Amino acid sequence: MDSQAQLSDTIASQCERRLSDCGIRPTGQRVRIAVLLLSAPQHLSAEQILDSLRAAGARVSKATVYNTLNLFAERGLIRQLSVDGSRAWFDSNVDAHYHFHDLTSGALIDVPVPDVEFSRLPPPPPGTEVAGIDVVIRLRKKA
């Protein structure tokens, strides 16, 4: 076994562990998706994940990708974002953070929490409480 394969095994093992910890049975497809998505903080669409896995030679169905992403999101392993109306983006960074959205390229860039500070926020309407705050800073090319 070369070091590349060994490294992959390690990552796969870590992912299996994370899935198990969340009460998710670490099946082949789920681990593959986890390895792809959880290896680094990133934003991927279902289509990108499907293409990536198939390009790597895996046999995966669209249904499984969606089922898996929804399951991961439900268990808090990933976060589903709605920044543009076109499709969902799946964010492997589940720590609180915000986003730049580059309108030219469509790219999403993480903004760490300490980089945004609110000195005033409205009180939530009666009977409700704040579940979370999403901030999307839209970017265009500088004039």
Add this chain to the structure above:
Amino acid sequence: MDSQAQLSDTIASQCERRLSDCGIRPTGQRVRIAVLLLSAPQHLSAEQILDSLRAAGARVSKATVYNTLNLFAERGLIRQLSVDGSRAWFDSNVDAHYHFHDLTSGALIDVPVPDVEFSRLPPPPPGTEVAGIDVVIRLRKKA
């Protein structure tokens, strides 16, 4: 002509005027959609607008509703929002503002700009400038 009809005429005339001012030819369907949407600050989906117009007896097609909403948004008469992945919401309030998003009911509520104050914001990446900032405060039922 009763006062109700007179009032409607006035609103329709105002809408026609706004469309003309934006370089949009004020056709029957466009004015109808403008009257519905621009009469008050609100958030409507394409489907809601279609249903509303048809319930009022108008002959309108889905294609025209979408064409018109896209045209209005392009000209800055309305704003298209992506708060949940399910569909687009069209906001007749184009002044800068933010939103509460009630996760229980799905309702959107405007948050005036002065109610949110940033004491710190990240600098935009090199070569870009901030085109706008969207803030969505998600609400759940209070425990």
Add this chain to the structure above:
DNA sequence: TTCCTTGCAAAACTTTTGCATTAAA
């Protein structure tokens, strides 16, 4: 007439679902 708008249907796209098959414990 000429250009633009509309309606309808179909297409395009993303996401979900039903069901037979396969894999996991």
Add this chain to the structure above:
DNA sequence: TTTAATGCAAAAGTTTTGCAAGGAA
């Protein structure tokens, strides 16, 4: 063996598009 996951295809939901017909200038 028993339960759950997968693949495939089809369905569902939203939005766009092609094109013929209708309306405005």
